[in-house]
Amino acid sequence: MKRVPFDTSDSPSILLEMVHQLKIKDVMTGGVTTAEKSMSLRDIQNLMKKQGITGVPIMDGDRLLGLISMNDIIEALDNGYIEESAGEHMTRRPIVLEEDMPLSFAIEYLNKFPYRRFPVLSKEKMLVGIVTNRDIVNRLLLEAKNEIERLEENLHSHSADVPHGSLHREFITQRFNFERAGKASTEIKKILKKHGLPRKLIRRIAVAAYELEINQVVHSKGGKMLFVLNEERVEITAADTGPGIPDVEAALREGFSTANDWIRSLGFGAGMGLPNVKRVTDDFSITSSPQGTVVHAVIEIPPPEEQEEKKKTKEGEEHREDQ
Amino acid sequence: MTLEEMKKALQGTIIYDNGEEENIEDVVASDLMSDVLVVEKDDEFILLTSLASDQAVRTADIVGAAGVILVNGKNPQPGLKKLAEEMEIPLMSTPRSSFEACIILGRAMGRCQG
Numbered sequence: 001m002k003r004v005p006f007d008t009s010d011s012p013s014i015l016l017e018m019v020h021q022l023k024i025k026d027v028m029t030g031g032v033t034t035a036e037k038s039m040s041l042r043d044i045q046n047l048m049k050k051q052g053i054t055g056v057p058i059m060d061g062d063r064l065l066g067l068i069s070m071n072d073i074i075e076a077l078d079n080g081y082i083e084e085s086a087g088e089h090m091t092r093r094p095i096v097l098e099e100d101m102p103l104s105f106a107i108e109y110l111n112k113f114p115y116r117r118f119p120v121l122s123k124e125k126m127l128v129g130i131v132t133n134r135d136i137v138n139r140l141l142l143e144a145k146n147e148i149e150r151l152e153e154n155l156h157s158h159s160a161d162v163p164h165g166s167l168h169r170e171f172i173t174q175r176f177n178f179e180r181a182g183k184a185s186t187e188i189k190k191i192l193k194k195h196g197l198p199r200k201l202i203r204r205i206a207v208a209a210y211e212l213e214i215n216q217v218v219h220s221k222g223g224k225m226l227f228v229l230n231e232e233r234v235e236i237t238a239a240d241t242g243p244g245i246p247d248v249e250a251a252l253r254e255g256f257s258t259a260n261d262w263i264r265s266l267g268f269g270a271g272m273g274l275p276n277v278k279r280v281t282d283d284f285s286i287t288s289s290p291q292g293t294v295v296h297a298v299i300e301i302p303p304p305e306e307q308e309e310k311k312k313t314k315e316g317e318e319h320r321e322d323q
Numbered sequence: 324m325t326l327e328e329m330k331k332a333l334q335g336t337i338i339y340d341n342g343e344e345e346n347i348e349d350v351v352a353s354d355l356m357s358d359v360l361v362v363e364k365d366d367e368f369i370l371l372t373s374l375a376s377d378q379a380v381r382t383a384d385i386v387g388a389a390g391v392i393l394v395n396g397k398n399p400q401p402g403l404k405k406l407a408e409e410m411e412i413p414l415m416s417t418p419r420s421s422f423e424a425c426i427i428l429g430r431a432m433g434r435c436q437g
Contacts, residue, residue, distance in 0.1 A: 182381035186410070189385065199387065206385045207360050214378075267374045267382070270357035279361070 003111050004133075008104040014151075016104075018143050024106060025099035027139045028120045028129035034059045035068070037087030041076045044068050044086055055117045057127055058090045064119055064127050066090030096121050099128055103139075106131050166230035167191065173216040173223055173240075178266060181217040184225045185210040188236075191229065197301065204280040205234050208297050211273045212238040218263050219245075220293065231301065233282075238295045245288040252278065252286075324348070324432055326390060326413050329369070332427050335392065335417035338399060339407040345389045350428050352421055356382040371424055375399050377406050384410045394421045 008019055034057045035044050044056055054070045068090050076082040076089060097106055097118045109118055110133055120129040169191070171184035189206040197205075209225065216223045216238060223240030250256045252274050259269025274295075278284045283298035324347050330337055349368035353359050359370060359382050370388040372379050375397040383391045390413035393399060397416060399407075407414040417424055429435045 178377065182378065182385070185385055186381065203385075203387050210381070210385045211360060264355075266376060267354060267356035267372075267378050270355050272357040272361060276357075276361050 004107055006107055008107055014147055015144075018140065018147070019104040019107060020102045022103040022139065022143065023099065024097050024101045024103060024120055024131060025129070027103055027106065027135050028099070028131045029135055030129040032057060032119075032127060032130045034127065035086055036060070037065055037085065037090070039086050041068065041073060041082045041084060041086060041089060045073045045082065048073070054132070055130065056086075057094075057119050057130065058086045059127070062126060064094075064096070064121070066092045067094040067117075067119065069115075069117070094119055097131060098123070103136065106136055110136075166228055169227040171213075171225040171227070173213055173220075173225060175217065175220065175222045177217060177222075181214055182210060184213050184227075188227050191227075192234075195229065201299070201301065205236075205299050208277045208280050208299065209236055211277045212236060212295055212297065214268055215273050215295075216240050218259060218268060223292065233301055234299045236295075236297045236299075238293075238297075240292050240294075242290055242292050244290040245286075245293055248286055248288050324428070326369075326415065328431070329392070329428065330415060332431050333392070333415075333417035333419050333424055335415045335419075338404055338414040338416060340413050341411040343413075347389050348432065350425065350432075351388065352425050354421075359383075359386060359388075362386060371421060371428075373397055373421060375403060377403055379403075380406050380410060380412050380414065383412050388412070390414065392417060392424065394419055394424050 006015075008016070033047065033051050033053060035047065037058050037060055047056060048054065048070065056068050057064055058066045058068060065087070068086050072089060072091065073082070076084070081089065095109060095113050095115060095118055097109065097120050099120050099122055106118065110116070117130055117132040119127055120131055122128045169187065171187065173184065174180060185206055188209045189202060192202045192205055209227070213225060216225070220240030221242050223238065226237040226239070228235040245251045253271075254275045255271045257269050257271030259271075263269040274286070277295065277297055280299070281297040282300045285296045287294050325344055326337065326340060326347070329335065329347070345367050347369050348366040349364055350371050351359055351362050351364070351368050352371040354372050354374045356374065356378055367389045369390045369392055370379065370383045371392045371394060373394050375393050379391055379393075380403060391407070393414070393416045396418040399414065399416070404414065419427065426435065
């Protein structure tokens with residue numbers, strides 16, 4: 001039988017945690033169907049068929065004597081002793097697990113012994129269940145699913161508040177994934193709205209985030225958007241994994257675009273992205289190499305009493321730039 | 324001009340209405356979202372476009388547009404309707420072309436002389 005390709009001492013720590021924290025009793029099937037040693041193998045075969053099971057522990061009252069598996073039934077059919085009793089042909093003193101053992105034991109046992117199921121005993125040596133490789137697979141898949149969901153949640157939105165009352169969020173963008181494109185910016189806009197920032201300021205930040213996000217989806221192999229908000233400013237860092245912008249200066253000129261018709265048909269690629277980010281931000285820097293492009297954009301948040309005044313000046317500047 | 328008035332003027336169909344009675348005073352007409360993203364407007368405005376993709380509604384949300392009008396009788400995909408509902412961005416479709424719709428709305432808003 002093939003080994004379970006899992007090392008219970010040297011695997012990723014999350015998986016190790018799972019197989020050491022889960023107990024056999026969390027994984028096993030309880031309420032096991034059993035048979036007395038006097039029962040014929042034929043009757044056990046019918047029992048298996050009826051219950052849809054592949055192994056039956058053989059009991060003497062409360063005491064576990066042995067195990068009859070599907071293999072034993074096949075052997076019996078082959079060799080013509082299917083009408084004989086279970087007691088004569090069972091696997092005696094089967095390898096058992098205890099209900100409080102960690103799941104890692106079951107995985108080790110599957111590798112160590114040629115069996116696919118192990119009866120489970122309580123501390124008092126009473127039969128309480130049975131563990132098959134199917135039980136283990138099902139439970140591990142469920143645990144892995146929950147764990148990965150939790151990790152993904154953390155990946156998409158780092159909601160841990162860090163010192164100085166600043167708020168961090170991280171978003172993933174994927175190449176040509178227009179289904180997701182804009183989700184990060186929508187999320188960012190929601191946060192800003194919740195923080196009660198002035199509408200115009202929100203628009204500038206949202207526009208910068210959206211342009212950077214669309215750029216990553218359209219032009220890069222995918223990347224990350226890091227959003228940091230504190231009382232003084234918003235910082236957006238858009239870092240992708242390549243292929244880089246060959247001529248950064250040209251990319252910053254309005255109307256310069258390397259987008260194809262297909263991207264244009266989606267409403268983008270007019271060569272306005274980066275110039276527009278630069279226009280709406282207070283500080284803008286870009287570095288690019290074939291390994292990736294990093295854009296850092298900062299938008300200052302004026303103190304509440306200055307907000308009215310500052311807004312007017314900023315608009316004035318923008319009007320001049322427009323002309 | 325309210326969304327309802329626009330609907331009448333444009334013989335449009337409202338696909339989603341957020342129930343807010345905004346007084347819309349301006350129109351941004353473009354199929355290029357890149358151009359919409361550079362718009363600076365103080366007044367409530369509506370986005371008029373023939374781009375019936377998710378990005379039309381997303382862009383409208385980002386720039387704070389009061390809604391989206393799809394011209395040339397474009398019918399949105401179910402996904403777009405859902406997105407409009409999620410973002411609470413009113414969405415309307417009109418059989419009028421972009422040029423016709425602009426003239427009709429411009430006149431109704433008193434923006435066309437003569």
